[in-house]
Amino acid sequence: MTVRTRVAPSPTGDPHVGTAYIALFNYCFAKQHGGEFILRIEDTDQARSSRESEQAIYDSLKWLGLNWDEGPDCGGDRGPYRQSERSEIYQQYAKQLIDEGKAFYCFATAEELEEMRKAQMAEGLQPKYDGRGLKLTAEEIAANLAEGKPYVIRMKVPESGSFKFTDYLRGEVEIPWEQVDMQVLMKADGLPTYFLANVVDDHLMGITHVFRGEEWLNSAPKLLKLYEDLGWEAPELGHMPLLRNPDKSKLSKRKNPTSVNYYRKMGFMPEALLNYLGRMGWSMPDEREKFSLDEMIANFDMKRVSLGGPVFDVEKLKWLNGLWIREELSDEQLVERLVEWAYNKETLLSILEQAKPRMETFSDLAPLAGHFVSGLPEYDPELLTTGKLDVEQVRPLLQMFIWQLEEQRSWDKDTVFGVAKQLSGHLELKIRDFLEPIFVAITGKTSSTSVVDAMVVLGSDLTRARLRVALGHIGVSKKQAKSLDKAYKAYKASI
Numbered sequence: 001m002t003v004r005t006r007v008a009p010s011p012t013g014d015p016h017v018g019t020a021y022i023a024l025f026n027y028c029f030a031k032q033h034g035g036e037f038i039l040r041i042e043d044t045d046q047a048r049s050s051r052e053s054e055q056a057i058y059d060s061l062k063w064l065g066l067n068w069d070e071g072p073d074c075g076g077d078r079g080p081y082r083q084s085e086r087s088e089i090y091q092q093y094a095k096q097l098i099d100e101g102k103a104f105y106c107f108a109t110a111e112e113l114e115e116m117r118k119a120q121m122a123e124g125l126q127p128k129y130d131g132r133g134l135k136l137t138a139e140e141i142a143a144n145l146a147e148g149k150p151y152v153i154r155m156k157v158p159e160s161g162s163f164k165f166t167d168y169l170r171g172e173v174e175i176p177w178e179q180v181d182m183q184v185l186m187k188a189d190g191l192p193t194y195f196l197a198n199v200v201d202d203h204l205m206g207i208t209h210v211f212r213g214e215e216w217l218n219s220a221p222k223l224l225k226l227y228e229d230l231g232w233e234a235p236e237l238g239h240m241p242l243l244r245n246p247d248k249s250k251l252s253k254r255k256n257p258t259s260v261n262y263y264r265k266m267g268f269m270p271e272a273l274l275n276y277l278g279r280m281g282w283s284m285p286d287e288r289e290k291f292s293l294d295e296m297i298a299n300f301d302m303k304r305v306s307l308g309g310p311v312f313d314v315e316k317l318k319w320l321n322g323l324w325i326r327e328e329l330s331d332e333q334l335v336e337r338l339v340e341w342a343y344n345k346e347t348l349l350s351i352l353e354q355a356k357p358r359m360e361t362f363s364d365l366a367p368l369a370g371h372f373v374s375g376l377p378e379y380d381p382e383l384l385t386t387g388k389l390d391v392e393q394v395r396p397l398l399q400m401f402i403w404q405l406e407e408q409r410s411w412d413k414d415t416v417f418g419v420a421k422q423l424s425g426h427l428e429l430k431i432r433d434f435l436e437p438i439f440v441a442i443t444g445k446t447s448s449t450s451v452v453d454a455m456v457v458l459g460s461d462l463t464r465a466r467l468r469v470a471l472g473h474i475g476v477s478k479k480q481a482k483s484l485d486k487a488y489k490a491y492k493a494s495i
């Protein structure tokens with residue numbers, strides 16, 4: 001048997017370090033067994049998926065050196081590897097499940113289901129789908145279908161007893177069926193949910209081992225039951241511990257940068273980031289902290305993953321990166337890395353566009369353009385409010401600007417300025433005043449080159465990171481966070 005593992009990210013938003021982490025462990029497991037590692041794009045959520053985000057996944061995994069043997073970009077024998085191109089396959093299996101009485105149609109409208117939930121809650125019950133679709137007669141179903149009523153397809157699950165399975169990392173796990181809902185497999189738009197698509201694909205793509213995040217553990221009974229219902233042998237499942245913030249909460253971009261692009265832009269070495277991710281829940285037999293991907297593969301043992309939530313601590317990562325720079329790169333190699341990173345012609349040309357009009361001597365470049373090649377600039381936080389606006393104005397401005405930028409799929413001058421202009425209008429601020437604290441957050445100064453151009457050159461990840469640091473200086477209490485959330489929703493509804 002050839003070991004085949006995969007990583008199956010959904011292309012929504014930034015390429016997450018969690019995706020790189022899961023990819024790394026699946027990659028090591030496959031390579032250690034002389035097997036294959038596959039990249040599948042799970043883009044069935046059409047509203048949230050984008051090609052930009054898919055591209056960012058390719059770029060970030062390649063940058064890290066986690067190359068896949070089969071995938072949407074390079075093909076393979078078991079494609080297509082993008083779920084949006086596999087609709088007919090899923091429909092065929094959904095139909096099979098219906099025909100064999102293992103899944104059923106449900107024609108309930110969103111309003112009806114909402115009423116059902118409310119009624120259950122009023123009785124003090126946990127809201128749960130009540131199996132109403134199962135009560136329809138064959139005639140009623142045929143009539144509804146003939147009428148063209150919208151429907152979803154749900155899977156049947158036992159109502160009592162419990163489901164036991166052996167997790168590759170956790171040993172025996174038991175989950176009562178009572179906790180498992182009659183999962184929707186096909187949505188009203190004819191597209192599958194994660195559950196059906198994931199099972200069908202892992203089977204047809206010959207995946208032998210699935211190591212996925214712990215957040216999927218409670219879904220295991222549904223997935224394994226689907227394999228059974230479809231008459232297939234299931235792959236081995238292992239659920240990896242979730243990465244955590246230093247305060248032990250689930251790693252989130254509110255507390256830590258989570259985009260691989262951020263670490264790239266900050267000037268981390270891909271080898272060091274991989275090394276650090278490799279230490280999340282795993283260690284070398286001799287406990288050495290610094291090791292390469294090849295060394296990790298040579299010593300890899302999936303069974304030694306420890307399940308206590310590993311803490312992703314940027315300070316430790318920085319320390320490790322420093323070791324990599326000093327111990328692994330010759331001066332010549334460091335020069336090459338720096339050039340590749342930002343001191344290259346292309347980046348310098350875009351910086352010069354900003355700096356040249358203000359230069360009198362060559363030596364003006366560094367003070368004028370330092371913020372283009374630095375990570376998070378240091379400045380006196382008071383500067384954020386020395387302009388026209390006070391803290392109460394700067395706080396919502398920064399927070400809403402960050403949220404709005406997070407949602408942008410393209411990153412150019414029109415986009416960034418457009419967001420600033422629209423938000424400043426909404427907050428009834430002059431664009432000049434609006435941009436003042438942003439200027440400080442981005443450049444660390446009160447005067448320098450154009451801030452909008454700087455944001456474009458810096459890119460989305462570093463821009464947002466700097467804005468987040470500024471917001472951190474201003475401070476947001478729990479209560480303020482709640483009202484900002486509300487204000488942002490109102491703003492979104494108004495545009």
Ligand code: GLU
Pocket residue numbers: 007008009010042198211212213216
């Ligand atoms: N698309 C899912 C995710 O991004 C994949 C989970 C899995 O590996 O099955 O989390």
